[in-house]
Amino acid sequence: VQHKPLTEIVVEELMISSEKVAHVQLANPLEHALLVLVKSGYSAVPVLDTSYKLKGTIGKTVILNHILGIERFEMERLSKITVNDVMQKDVPCLKKSDSFLVALKAVIDYPFVCVADEEGYFDGILTRRAILKQLNKDLHA
Amino acid sequence: VQHKPLTEIVVEELMISSEKVAHVQLANPLEHALLVLVKSGYSAVPVLDTSYKLKGTIGKTVILNHILGIERFEMERLSKITVNDVMQKDVPCLKKSDSFLVALKAVIDYPFVCVADEEGYFDGILTRRAILKQLNKDLHA
Numbered sequence: 168v169q170h171k172p173l174t175e176i177v178v179e180e181l182m183i184s185s186e187k188v189a190h191v192q193l194a195n196p197l198e199h200a201l202l203v204l205v206k207s208g209y210s211a212v213p214v215l216d217t218s219y220k221l222k223g224t225i226g227k228t229v230i231l232n233h234i235l236g237i238e239r240f241e242m243e244r245l246s247k248i249t250v251n252d253v254m255q256k257d258v259p260c261l262k263k264s265d266s267f268l269v270a271l272k273a274v275i276d277y278p279f280v281c282v283a284d285e286e287g288y289f290d291g292i293l294t295r296r297a298i299l300k301q302l303n304k305d306l307h308a
Numbered sequence: 309v310q311h312k313p314l315t316e317i318v319v320e321e322l323m324i325s326s327e328k329v330a331h332v333q334l335a336n337p338l339e340h341a342l343l344v345l346v347k348s349g350y351s352a353v354p355v356l357d358t359s360y361k362l363k364g365t366i367g368k369t370v371i372l373n374h375i376l377g378i379e380r381f382e383m384e385r386l387s388k389i390t391v392n393d394v395m396q397k398d399v400p401c402l403k404k405s406d407s408f409l410v411a412l413k414a415v416i417d418y419p420f421v422c423v424a425d426e427e428g429y430f431d432g433i434l435t436r437r438a439i440l441k442q443l444n445k446d447l448h449a
């Protein structure tokens with residue numbers, strides 16, 4: 168998205184679309200979620216249900232916190248707990264048609280914000296990096 | 309930092325100063341580093357030496373990758389490996405006197421960038437959140 172004024176840019180043009188986003192399912196055991204997060208290198212990823220609706224996000228910290236016992240990390244518990252048991256459910260959400268300014272406000276407190284449609288079907292994620300890159304282009308234009 | 313034009317803002321005004329930044333030492337075992345990262349909730353933190361010089365950064369992903377065996381996470385290896393063995397050494401660095409635009413470019417690809425003086429003594433970190441908050445203020449002024 169080159170020298171367009173920020174006021175004309177919408178979320179759809181800056182987001183990573185759903186087929187390129189690593190995600191996990193509600194019913195997955197935590198062991199699977201931790202493997203996806205370590206292999207992809209991402210701090211957190213979206214959680215979807217079987218019909219591809221957005222349900223929340225899950226990250227490495229909440230998984231590791233859940234298995235941290237008094238003396239050690241109790242890894243054997245990873246197969247007994249599901250994503251649904253520990254994920255963050257109350258997460259901000261954008262629409263594809265939202266403006267750049269609405270998107271900028273949303274990523275101030277979150278490394279990424281999920282994008283979904285009116286019925287809750289997952290469209291993709293908007294990252295801080297995408298916002299920062301566009302701002303940098305705009306300030307140098 | 310209120311309605312100052314972006315061109316007049318320097319890194320020192322936006323950074324989190326060193327006494328408020330969670331960090332680990334070069335010689336710490338990975339077990340200690342993972343505990344600091346899980347208890348603080350941060351994805352990655354700076355690594356300092358005993359004289360408070362900046363040496364690099366370390367995050368949860370590189371620690372977990374290092375102990376991921378064929379079938380499971382081999383947690384017993386955490387006490388045998390040190391931070392120095394796995395940390396990222398080649399990380400970008402800012403000076404307190406750097407401009408807002410130099411700082412914006414630096415955080416496009418990193419969630420935070422360390423701030424250090426000419427001799428390498430650690431001053432603090434500049435986060436994406438601090439840059440985004442200032443940009444949001446500037447666009448609404």
Ligand SMILES: Nc1ncnc2c1ncn2[C@@H]1O[C@@H]2COP(=O)(O)O[C@H]3[C@@H](O)[C@H](n4cnc5c(N)ncnc54)O[C@@H]3COP(=O)(O)O[C@H]2[C@H]1O
Nearest residue numbers: 187188189208209210211212278279294295296417418419
């Ligand atoms: N494989 C890779 N290649 C190049 N750079 C990489 C990278 N993994 C991480 N980074 C860099 O590190 C930043 C923080 O990544 P983190 O995983 O903590 O936090 C990420 C991650 O939790 C999530 N994310 C980004 N891309 C994703 C994807 N394709 N699928 C799922 N989640 C993604 O959005 C957050 C913010 O992403 P953002 O791009 O703003 O910021 C990224 C990016 O600048």
Ligand SMILES: Nc1ncnc2c1ncn2[C@@H]1O[C@@H]2COP(=O)(O)O[C@H]3[C@@H](O)[C@H](n4cnc5c(N)ncnc54)O[C@@H]3COP(=O)(O)O[C@H]2[C@H]1O
Nearest residue numbers: 276277278328329330349350351352353419420435436437
């Ligand atoms: N305890 C908390 N309270 C409120 N919000 C929290 C929080 N922990 C994390 N966040 C939010 O999540 C973002 C990503 O945190 P993360 O730990 O992945 O990535 C963090 C972390 O790796 C590092 N960081 C931030 N503050 C730190 C500190 N005081 N000490 C050490 N590292 C810090 O800088 C990265 C970017 O920080 P940034 O503030 O831009 O972005 C933070 C902030 O918006």
